[in-house]
Amino acid sequence: MSPALHFSKGLDDVLVGRSTISWVGGETGDLVLRGFDIRDLVPGVPYESVVHLLLRGDPPDSDPSPEVVAALGAARAVPPGLEHVVDALPPALPPLEALRTIVSSLGDGSYGYPPTPEEGLRLIARTPVLLARYVRRSRGLSPIAPRPELSHAANYLWMLRGVDPEPSTVRALEGYLVLLADHGMNASTFALCVAISTQSDLVSAATAALATLKGPLHGGAPARVSEMLDAIGRPENAGAWIDARLARREVLFGFGHRAYKTDDPRGVILHELARTVAAPELLALAEEVERIALAALRRARPTARIYTNVEYYSAVVLEAIGLSRELFTPTFAVARTAGWTAHALEQAAENRLIRPDVEYVGAPKGRRWPRALSGR
Numbered sequence: 001m002s003p004a005l006h007f008s009k010g011l012d013d014v015l016v017g018r019s020t021i022s023w024v025g026g027e028t029g030d031l032v033l034r035g036f037d038i039r040d041l042v043p044g045v046p047y048e049s050v051v052h053l054l055l056r057g058d059p060p061d062s063d064p065s066p067e068v069v070a071a072l073g074a075a076r077a078v079p080p081g082l083e084h085v086v087d088a089l090p091p092a093l094p095p096l097e098a099l100r101t102i103v104s105s106l107g108d109g110s111y112g113y114p115p116t117p118e119e120g121l122r123l124i125a126r127t128p129v130l131l132a133r134y135v136r137r138s139r140g141l142s143p144i145a146p147r148p149e150l151s152h153a154a155n156y157l158w159m160l161r162g163v164d165p166e167p168s169t170v171r172a173l174e175g176y177l178v179l180l181a182d183h184g185m186n187a188s189t190f191a192l193c194v195a196i197s198t199q200s201d202l203v204s205a206a207t208a209a210l211a212t213l214k215g216p217l218h219g220g221a222p223a224r225v226s227e228m229l230d231a232i233g234r235p236e237n238a239g240a241w242i243d244a245r246l247a248r249r250e251v252l253f254g255f256g257h258r259a260y261k262t263d264d265p266r267g268v269i270l271h272e273l274a275r276t277v278a279a280p281e282l283l284a285l286a287e288e289v290e291r292i293a294l295a296a297l298r299r300a301r302p303t304a305r306i307y308t309n310v311e312y313y314s315a316v317v318l319e320a321i322g323l324s325r326e327l328f329t330p331t332f333a334v335a336r337t338a339g340w341t342a343h344a345l346e347q348a349a350e351n352r353l354i355r356p357d358v359e360y361v362g363a364p365k366g367r368r369w370p371r372a373l374s375g376r
């Protein structure tokens with residue numbers, strides 16, 4: 001390894017670029033999108049306007065962004081070929097696996113390099129439309145046509161259920177989508193940027209991002225938070241359950257973050273949202289488990305500075321919205337298509353192939369292939 005190279009496992013504390021999209025203040029508990037504090041965006045700012053902000057750099061002239069509303073509404077009508085792909089998927093496929101295939105199938109030659117905002121708006125519009133179609137088909141229900149006049153959040157719920165969603169439910173989902181729309185150079189965004197840096201196209205890069213979002217150390221955690229709360233069942237069981245898990249050196253889902261060494265501001269806002277929509281028993285259980293878990297983590301890992309992360313109250317809010325657990329991570333992806341698009345545009349605008357190095361620690365040069373194998 002050249003002495004100029006610096007090794008950091010997990011790329012901790014390594015800058016891989018410069019970005020104007022979002023700032024994660026890990027020490028101060030901040031998330032800023034294009035200069036706007038996330039606390040000033042949720043509740044209140046429509047997801048469509050945040051898409052506008054992320055893709056165009058500035059807020060729209062009016063809320064919700066007329067440009068984004070029109071583009072998303074128009075792109076909800078998908079070509080029959082894409083519907084055929086969705087309908088051909090085996091119904092036993094979990095929605096996240098199906099979504100990976102669905103996003104990949106959007107690459108019908110109409111996405112090129114460099115990526116464009118229009119391509120991104122198509123990706124953002126069609127991800128929930130095709131996901132909802134798959135979910136209904138896999139449950140033996142007939143698909144429901146999109147409604148261009150509905151907001152992004154409302155149309156997703158409409159297409160999943162076929163009934164007009166409650167305004168409070170739409171507001172909760174809208175807040176969730178904005179909170180999860182972008183988050184610095186997280187693992188899925190980095191995977192996307194690596195793909196774009198090879199001059200690949202947006203849907204190929206989004207497929208790589210989705211594959212990366214899947215894991216429980218990133219976007220795959222919220223359903224596991226719900227399973228954990230189910231397993232604990234009652235607040236009085238929490239202490240013993242958590243201690244046993246930590247003794248086995250297993251992680252507690254919904255806690256800890258590579259960047260945040262204090263409260264994740266999205267988690268704080270989601271907790272507030274949960275207070276307005278969650279069932280009182282589930283909220284009470286979640287709050288008590290959180291209190292006991294934080295105390296146990298402080299005892300078990302006194303130097304690690306582990307706080308509640310975004311996924312903990314995401315799980316409570318998504319339960320309250322009435323989404324099935326297998327839709328938790330796909331819904332995270334629905335939100336994040338906005339941030340992924342913004343980062344793809346930014347990466348392509350000042351592209352350099354992302355190609356790091358590794359320190360080789362294998363056998364030294366000079367091994368000889370066994371004669372008996374090749375007869376040489």
Ligand code: ACO
Nearest residue numbers: 216217218219221251252253254255256257258301304309
């Ligand atoms: N439960 C138990 N122990 C934990 C937890 C946790 N939730 N989080 C961190 N630790 C431990 C680590 O295992 C590590 O222990 P070690 O030194 O004995 O190996 C120590 O605390 C320090 O961890 P960090 O270096 O601060 O954590 P890292 O940056 O590697 O990991 C991560 C962050 C992956 C999110 C981790 O906290 C974790 O696994 N959390 C649980 C899964 C989860 O909630 N994932 C969602 C993350 S949010 C998102 O991506 C959208």
